[in-house]
Amino acid sequence: MFESIILSLIGGLTLFLYALHYLSESLKSVAGGKLQFYLNKFTGNLFTGIASGTIITILLDSSSAVIIMTIALVKSRALTFRQAMGIVMGANIGTTISSQIIALDVGKYSSVLMAIGFLLLMLAKKRLPKNIGRVLLGFGLIFFGLYVIEDSVAPLRQSPEFAGWMLALEKPLKGVGIGALVTLIIQSSSATVGMVIALGAKKLITITAGIAVMLGAELGTCSDTLLASIGRSRQAVKTGIFHLFFNITTIILALILFTPFGQLVHYLSGEAPLERQIANAHVLFNCLGVFIYIPFVPLTERLINFVIPEQHPTTSPAHLANPEK
Incomplete structure (x- = not known):
């Protein structure tokens, strides 16, 4: 049985990860240049930066893609470190929309989306309907991948060993560790949260364990941006460090207030099904984290600037020989 x-779980997860990549790349090819333009144009202050990061992450369906794009723009000096901080915080909010979509029971209709998207992609002559076809096909593949994952884990409800392992994840630190490890391996926090939501739909995980693993996914996703900042300018490295620092700070705060946070999720979710409660926890954590952290952004900026100061160019020997030049 196992x-x-x-095998089914690996197949569903592979399909889901490919669909996320395909959808993100399709959306970037449609509006990538424009998105970079708007990132630069509408990040004049922290709040517009947060709004821009949120909107563009919703459009690209990938916080990692937006933050990596931001690091590249910082390296090219198209954005400053301060502008990048707002975009990173906004990206954390924007990525929660995907968990809300995943929590919808649309897996059984995924084949319709795939069929419409494929037909548009193959038969359309103009660019716009072809691009719409790519997006619909991407969403259809995402939902179908989740449907395969849900179907594959259903027999585990009869397994005492699996039930015991999932109950162990109710210990917050253990749940966070597992969530971070899984995200580090598969390189997608959306996939980790998606699997947790799929487990919730089959009543194979509790809300407590679901929240803990979701927090771990927020930590694991920092690996992408840290790797993207290696070998970049110091301003770009600061952006990757800020993403890690911001996520760790909000995760620690959530762990300290773990019980009241869970109670708040339950109160706001009411009688919603478990998968919806997990998706709501994802939204609430990231939105509250950004709201609470906003006053500390200037202090964080000064701290990171102190730890990673700008590297000033050294005076060349030629200049020393001719100081008046």
């Missing part, structure tokens, strides 16, 4: 479950 062999067939694992």
